[in-house]
Amino acid sequence: MAARSGTQYLDGLRAQQRSIWLGGTRVEDVTTHPGLASGARAIASLYDMQLEPSLKSEMTYTSPTTGDPVGLSFIIPKTIDDLVRRREMMLRWARATCGMMGRSPDFMNVSFAAWAAAAGYFARGRPEFGENMRRYYEHIRENDLVLTHALINLQRSRSSTGLYNLEDGTALRVMRETSAGVVVRGARVLATLGAYADEIAVYSPRLGLHSDGHSPFALSFAIPCATKGLRFLCRDSYDLGRSHFDHPLGSRFEEMDCIVFFDDVLVPWERVFLLGDVGLLNNLGPGTNYSAHSAHQGAVKNLAKCEFILGLALLMVETLGSGKAPQVEAMIGELMLHTTTTKALMRAAEADAKIDEWGVMCPDAVMVESTRNLFVTVYPRLVEILQLLGSSSFMIAPSEADMDGPLKADIDQYLATDGASARDRVKLFRLASDVAINAFGSRQVLYERFYAGDPLARARALAGIYAKGEAMERVRAFLAEEAE
């Protein structure tokens, strides 16, 4: 099969009997569920973009196995041009969701592309694990599957042994090995896109404080979401069933986050990529460079988000007529600065990309991880700026029913500004509300603060890859001059 259409994606979701729970009941069909259907449609529309005649060459590339067009985010980049093409494709997807679906399928596709190229890394555990990875990557590329992932173990306490506690009975672990595969039990968070995925990938960035060389908690695998014993528990949906006018982003881009319970789930051997080896697991990032690729996808999403919020802020200011106020100009300038910095880091990561030991053109890790780290504080600031620019206008945003209700004449007369009709003003501020003040927007802030790990872990990760020698050498040289 080649790159899928939206309909094929939705059919695929219906074909799997997954155990997905929301609000106390099992979701029979996410594609029709009131809290989930709009998100499924949003992803389907991304798939449709792949097959649009005017976009197909930009969104797909030729499969090296079948010669069919497959999604471009699956490409194993060999040149800077490949990275740029991949970025343009991902940016098209990110802009289509205003940057609000950070876990569009490209997020996992770029990681598995990097891992397939680095299959030799997994083969260090057992030779067949390398082959498993290569075959799995081809499987998801050729079938154009959507993956969710869950990296973090639930913890009973964050006080006893610090970060990354691994408690028996809570954390996901191997229970036993059989001739068919490994049986795993435990709980993981936080599977964004869990309700919309064909498959789930399980790995961990690292097992921080695990000192043993071999551990039942060290594992990496991928299985269909319909696998027996697997259960997804959704948070509340932020699609409140309102119109696009009332809830412009929430009614379109609910990507859902799930807790995942593994109740003695059998992972077939051919789906195991890493088993027991703590050293291999802990070195997965630097050893395969996948993180630089997922950060590349993150940088693209960040740019789409910055551009969207800048555009929103400019329209808000135009609508309110506040654009000439110095404090407003300063805040708009700050939004421009963040947008430009994000774009510059993303492009510098591509320009400074190098072929890694696996023959993959790898974006410069420091540049691309920096955009991720910056966004932990930048995104909340972008939202704060919207709040400061909008003030009470967020509250002067009646619903669609009010706009056409008995008070329509009052609304039309008194809510108009010099720059906009009442309807255009309200429509704009309801959109801004979805970004800046309601539950959908708050979840986006939380996402940007934590989706790639807690801020301390992120800071340490960046410090770990930064080449410190050159900076120290300059100071040493200066000190040596002083001494002469």
Ligand SMILES: Cc1cc2nc3c(=O)[nH]c(=O)nc-3n(C[C@H](O)[C@H](O)[C@H](O)COP(=O)(O)OP(=O)(O)OC[C@H]3O[C@@H](n4cnc5c(N)ncnc54)[C@H](O)[C@@H]3O)c2cc1C
């Ligand atoms: C909206 C959203 C979507 C996400 N999507 C995904 C996903 O798709 N897949 C996935 O795998 N993960 C996902 N994540 C989870 C993300 O990986 C974790 O949130 C992240 O790793 C941080 O872990 P935590 O939430 O347990 O925070 P914690 O580790 O509890 O950190 C919270 C705060 O407590 C501090 N802290 C933690 N432990 C200690 C301690 N022992 N002592 C002192 N301070 C401590 C931290 O520094 C931090 O400030 C998502 C998270 C969010 C919010």
